[in-house]
């Protein structure tokens with residue numbers, strides 16, 4: 024039943040009908056980016072065919088329509104994450120820019136010796152911005168360790184919090200291990216100490232229903248392209264009270280109220296953080312992706328991806344020399360692995376010849392891979408449209424590659 028429903032959704036993804044190297048495409052690189060349903064593609068086409076105009080400043084009809092469409096998209100995102108107000112929904116380029124925005128506003132107000140806690144399993148996007156601040160301001164970066172299953176050491180986090188801790192910034196779901204972190208528990212713990220929390224939701228929004236009020240996080244960052252929406256657009260959610268206190272980051276058009284050479288005053292939220300012409304078509308496409316995911320049903324998607332994860336994991340464990348990295352109890356549809364005697368890159372290239380697209384390398388999370396004693400892994404990551412039959416093709420391809428390489 025669930026498989027049938029997901030197959031019906033799959034029909035809406037035109038790209039999945041193509042072949043590569045003369046073979047049907049098996050797309051297992053969803054952790055990097057997912058394919059887009061017709062509705063999202065069409066909304067952007069329609070924008071350029073019928074609405075294209077700059078927003079927020081035009082007096083003319085078309086500009087008004089484009090502005091309405093863009094602001095409706097913001098409202099769709101607000102509903103999707105259940106933010107209190109659309110003032111809390113800031114359009115950015117993606118997760119990376121969202122975290123950099125926080126680092127360059129909230130982070131800029133920190134002083135030497137102030138501490139920011141991240142985790143061992145962070146994507147580079149949630150490491151490097153804080154390191155830049157460390158080098159510029161002398162803040163201290165503390166790292167929550169990860170155990171052998173790829174789960175956060177919560178006792179260590181507890182012990183690490185001090186009266187110098189100013190922010191805890193962790194990923195909701197790890198792109199390298201698939202671990203789903205206990206983010207609500209982290210937020211509760213942090214708030215006991217009045218420490219704000221930033222969650223990197225890049226991998227979470229396409230897999231599970233995110234409710235920022237329920238999580239009670241202070242910031243939540245995610246990218247459109249990982250949730251069946253376009254590239255070039257993403258969201259920083261921030262609690263209104265928090266965002267109100269922060270200075271602007273980038274300066275330019277659209278983020279101002281009044282400008283003179285003596286003094287400039289800034290626009291209200293959310294525009295204070297949105298300088299310049301945004302990715303309008305992509306913003307509209309992101310709004311459509313939110314509605315599309317809600318209609319598809321995130322509970323069903325999570326359940327299906329879990330079935331795929333278990334099915335693939337069982338079969339992979341049958342392959343001799345297979346080591347899956349990251350065996351957290353709560354895990355999304357991501358399998359990172361190494362095979363004895365086989366370089367991940369060689370495996371990736373060989374199974375690509377058989378039509379199977381996976382990721383190989385460090386997945387922008389070098390520290391956690393080094394922690395597990397590897398420089399690179401192969402990674403299969405599933406989306407709602409993947410099937411058990413595709414997993415069979417993937418397993419057969421890996422066995423063939425293994426025979427060739429060993």
Ligand code: PMP
Pocket residue numbers: 054055116117118119120146148149194196197198223225226246387
């Ligand atoms: N965080 C995580 C957990 C991710 O998986 C990614 C993308 N791989 C990012 C951050 C960065 O997202 P983007 O490149 O879309 O800014």
